[in-house]
Amino acid sequence: MSSLASDETTEFSFLARQARALGAALPPVRRLRLPLSDGRSLSALRYGEEPVEVTLLHGAGLNAHTWDTTVLALGRPALAIDLAGHGDSSWREDADYTGRTLAADVIEALRAWTDHPQVLVGQSLGGLTAAAVAAQAPELVRELIVVDITPGVDQSVGPAALREFYRVVDGASRDELVDRAQQFGFGGSREDTARGVFLNTRVRPDGRVEWKHHFAHIAAQLLAAAPAEGTAAPAAPAGILGEHGWADLAAVASPVALVRASHGFVSDDAEREFRTRLPTARVRQLDGSHNLQETAPTALAEIIRTAVDAGA
Structure with a gap:
């Protein structure tokens, strides 16, 4: 069977159809690139022409386009960043993709591409990265929304x-x-x-x-490199494991919200631990799977819109 792609297909070819399905306006969208001091580059999608109010960070194995439908439903200017090692951003030679390492690139991007504090939304690995950004550069973040991840969820192996x-x-x-x-x-x-x-x-x-x-x-x-049965497993690259998420969340000065998927990665125990460690944080649950930006985009957009409008 043929897919949607053809020789004329571009990364923006799908947006008009998605907008029509939602009954939403189609904003101008362009790709941004930021050279980094170590020779790598960071890439992002810029939706709309007005000053950016929302910055979005995707999960492991995804890219900035995972937010397309949510941004269309949101109807606000937004920036969706390709984390290092994903999308059109450079890979890291050291394969270090922990939240704190990724946060350095995001902080540099926010300083280059935005001019006031953001509602920073991060899903999965992007949520841990967003927490590190908010902890390290509080002046850049007005509110933190973490989507279907807590530091207690094991991101090292996957299903x-x-x-x-x-x-x-x-x-x-x-x-x-x-x-x-x-x-x-x-x-x-x-x-x-x-x-x-x-x-x-x-x-x-x-x-x-x-x-x-x-x-x-x-x-x-x-x-x-998988070993024979009964022998030690190969070590994971440095970037797959992260250990600092709770400390980062505890250091966040802005309001924090957790949006949990009904069929996602955050268990009841993980939610209880989150509430215990961050008693002032808000917790919402949406019907959907781990990638809520794709399985519940309209509901997630409403949560983000409420946060944006609260600071207007």
Whole structure:
């Protein structure tokens, strides 16, 4: 079966259809690039022309486009950043993708691309990164919204099916990767899966299509190095594990909210620990899976809009 992509498809080709489905206005969208001092670069999507009010950080293995539908439903100027190692941002040679390390890039981007404190929204790995940003640079964050993650949730390994899925890091075509994603039960309709695959892959010089994000390649390396049964497992790269999330959240001076998915990563025990450690934080639950920006975009947009309007 053919996917949505063609030779004329661009990263912005899907937005008009998404806007029509929502009955939402289609804002101008452009890609930004920020050179970093170590030779890497950071990339982002800028929605709208007015001053940015909301900055969005995606989860592991995703990219800035995961927020497209939520931003369309939100109807506010927004900045969605490709974290290092994801989307169009550079990979890190040290594979260090902990929240505190990623936060340094985000802080530099906020200082370059925004001119007043943000409602900072982070999902999964992006939530841990957002907490580190708010702790390290409180002047940049007006409110912190963490989506379906707490520091107690194990992000180091991921579901077995996801690890097996990333055993294959490239394909002869995007259709081949769409087929594989559907076989593993990832994504919704074929149309949605095709859009996600297109936005999360690139064509190499040899013509093969590979996943953009570094995590897929790290996972493949770990699987290739998997030991025989009964022997020690290979060590994970430095960037997959994080240990400072609770300290970062405790240091956040701005209001904090946790948005939990009904079928996500945050368990009842994890929510109780979050409430105990941050008794003044707000907690909301939405009906959806871990990637709430894709499975409950309108409801999530309403929560974000309320935070934005509260500071207007």
